[in-house]
Amino acid sequence: MMNNYDGPAVAISGLQVVRGRRDVIPGLDLEIPAGEVVGLLGPSGSGKSTLMRCIVGVQITKGGTVTVLGHPAGSPELRKEVGYVTQAPSVYEDLTVRDNIAYFARAVGLRGTELRDAVDRTLAEVDLVDYGGQLIRDLSGGQESRVSLAAALVGRPTLLVLDEPTVGLDPVLRRDLWELFANLAAQGHSLVVSSHVMDEATRCDRLVLLRAGEVLADVTPEELLARTGAADADAAFLTLVDHAAETRRSAS
């Protein structure tokens, strides 16, 4: 389900979000290019999930605009075009793996053989071919989160928004999933993938580093290393955080 829109996948300007009494996102501008895997990195509480919720259109915002594939985030035109995977797996415990994936496939309009083929393909992509008939409540946590991912992959949305899809997975599976993400991008899909594991940064085409709801850097992995002179993404991130703190101190 690819649409033919050729602007950026996501354009955000002046976004403000308040949760409780906190300014989770005080004012954010960001453009996410189409056809790339964009990593959203940052420490816990930096606003990654909130930003993703804004892109999907489920977050109440205080100000600013979020435009997704040329439409305001959350508008009806986007419901087949955007796939969303929350951090905590959101699937039905008392359904089988196959029934879960098939239900979300029906929700985006797949039927008949098209539906069956899409479910089979997705089961293979998340490496759960042998588990199709298992109930979710009998699976491990990592397997459950893969079903949750599969439920978004099955409709092949133009934009995939994935909140920490590789948490708790073994290295082989993580490598396979990042390869799948790269393949999807090569076919023209856009992906926004959050992670707090910095070594996954090198798998992305582009990196957005968030801290306290602000964009600390919006670069390619190579630029990040070059700019900070650090040896790996972890060190680069720390350098940027220190640098930002220093700038703030000297400004005040």
Added chain:
Amino acid sequence: MNPGLTLATAGRVLRQVRTDHRTIALIIVVPCVLLGLLAWIYTGTHVFDLIGPALLGVFPMVVMFIVTSVATLRERQSGTLERLLTTPMGKGDFMIGYAVGFGLLAVVQAVVATGFAVWVCGLDVAGPVWLLVVVAVADAVLGTALGLLASGFARTEFQAVQFMPAFLLPQFLLCGLLIPRDQLPTFLEWISNLLPLSYAVDAMKEITRSTDPLSAVAGDLGIVAGFIIAALALASLTLSRRSA
């Protein structure tokens, strides 16, 4: 609203119930046990013939209310509802899907309970037996609609279960089962006129005493249908695509 999406949801709800054998057993067996107990208590009197039909309408409503309010609350808490609402699935598809799914389950429940009451417990009604089943199914759908509405106000599963006595017991006390509605104190009679279960029980009573209850029952069912639509419309306001 899209029939394909509504049916997909109804099918999914039924598949979920199918994996839970104990719930199915409770839904089917508990009404029969209670009806049997009641018939036994009133052995040798005509009381069972008078209140049996009304209870045939009350059980499905109570069961479907609880099942639906807990199931919908779980959807809210697990994130599946938020996720579904980012897809082309509409609020109407979601809610009518639940009503259709549990409505079908109610058909099975009503057929078994009515059959048990009539052929095992010897329930004797003046009107046609099939009409008992129709009213029972309408009551079940009413229970589902009220459950969808109640779950919008529950934050925890404890609260969801407590809504059963809060929403349903007053209706039970005022529906005309304890004393006829026209003998209630005037103010309570007014309240009883505003509650859906009163009309469901009126319909059942009509089947008990009249050999040709169709037109009276149709009027009562029309009112119950109105309550179902109103409850679903209000419930849709509690399903929001966006949250803070």
